[in-house]
Amino acid sequence: MSGPTDLKTAPVPNAHSGADHECGHDHDHTQLSAEPNKSALISARRLTVIRQGRELLQKVDLDLWPSEIVTLIGPNGAGKTTLVKALLGLEALDGGTVFKSQGLVTGYVPQKFTLDPALPLTVERFLAVGLTQLASTEKIAATLKEVGALHVLSSQLHQISGGELQRVLLARALLRAPQILILDEPAQGVDLAGEVELYDLISSLSERYRMSVLLVSHDLHTVMARSNRVICLNRHVCCSGIPDTVSKHPEYERLFGAAAAKSIAIYRHDHDHHHDLSGSPAPSPVQAKEDEA
Amino acid sequence: MIEPFLMRAILAAIGLALIAAPLGCFVVWNRMSYFGETIAQASLLGVALALLLQLDLNTTVVAVSIAAAFVVIALSRQRVVPIDSVLGLMHHGTLALGVIVISSLKGQSVDLMGYLFGDIFAVSTQDLWWIGAIGVAVVLVMVKLWRPLLRVSVHEDLARAEGVNTTALRTGFTVVLALVIAVAIKIVGILLAIAFLIVPAVAARPFARNPETMVVVSAGLGVVSVVAGLTMSTSADIPGGPAIVLVMTVIAAASLLFAGRQVPR
Structure with missing residues (x-):
């Protein structure tokens, strides 16, 4: 592979052409060592996942540190869910390594959660069954209250709303007392007001329990203010x-200020290769390789 | 006074209904009905091979069923055709081979109808012991695997991310399922074996708020169906296994029609 993957090891971020370079803030990943960082919570190096001849992930490097909120953004088909699953060990790797600090407990909220209607399950039971040690009803109720979903405690999991479900999933992750929360589009099925509320909740939980959060989102606006780091x-x-650096960037107003530019903004930061500006699925690997050549 | 043959039939069928209940619920929750059906059908090949090679019938049936299950699991890793097509392939492939092997057994008369539909009134005391032993083993394994199995049924990725070894679990469940199906075949035959697992579970669903309730209700409805079915069978002189399955089906249909309109709150 050439081009974008070399970026990570390139000493000078501005090595790639492009006058209005929005990626001036990519200082941190140019400093990632070749070996996994043993003091990080999770340290991934050169993660590669290939499915049916398509490279879903190309040598991705990533470090997650204690008490930080990291947001993963990118267009549809960018491999966000694949990366999250690779970090969790749910996706077989075709290359690279994932280091996890010893005894690391992760809380995971998957992107898609549908319970087969044939399986009867109350919210309380759903929360209890996720634990190796049976948690007391009080503990479960307290956690549900913390995420603002105590009223669904004895409801059937099938019958709660999308927003309630996301909070219940968050509660299940929290009950494990994780050092890191990995949330794959936690605002799915939630309206805009609810989304802001949910991100506020996640950020306050992260602070209260000194938990790291890795958040997959495609809504940069809502998550920006609450993130310590953004990974495209x-x-x-x-x-x-760091979002702060991004927001001070001269291009910020043009890129993120206008709502219309929002969807484009995310994709226009790296000019030595092409992305589909409409936000439709990215080109096939073959095309991508041609583009990068 | 209950005749000994009828007593054995009742005991065997009740035993099966009890051990089938937890398995049947998992089969329904994980949409594995056709998977179970394929394992059951493959056992005809097991019967044929046992007769051809003069092996122990029960052991051969179980071994062939488990082998078929693992071939299905291996074939389901491809991503070209959906799992039901793979199951259809195995289902008919093993049936074809089974019929060919049975037809080649010259000089032996094979009671094909007996294997296909079972002969509940032919259950021997030795069969009862066999059912009891497998029943105890199955219940012990299910108690041990209950929580992880439930977690996987709820959401496989979530369970794996939380540390459940889904591959080992799937393997264990498949072996247990094959054992229970082998027991069911003894009693109701190859074609009706899976009904004992899934029909009471389906009937129980509208009455359950929790997984364990569904298993208990399912076991209860299974026992009721056995008693009613065998009563019908002896008084109206109709085959026992089909009578039980018919009662189960009527209960399940009524349950879905009248109680299945909404999930209990």
């Missing part, structure tokens, strides 16, 4: 950085 993924890490 399009099969490879396009760029990553």
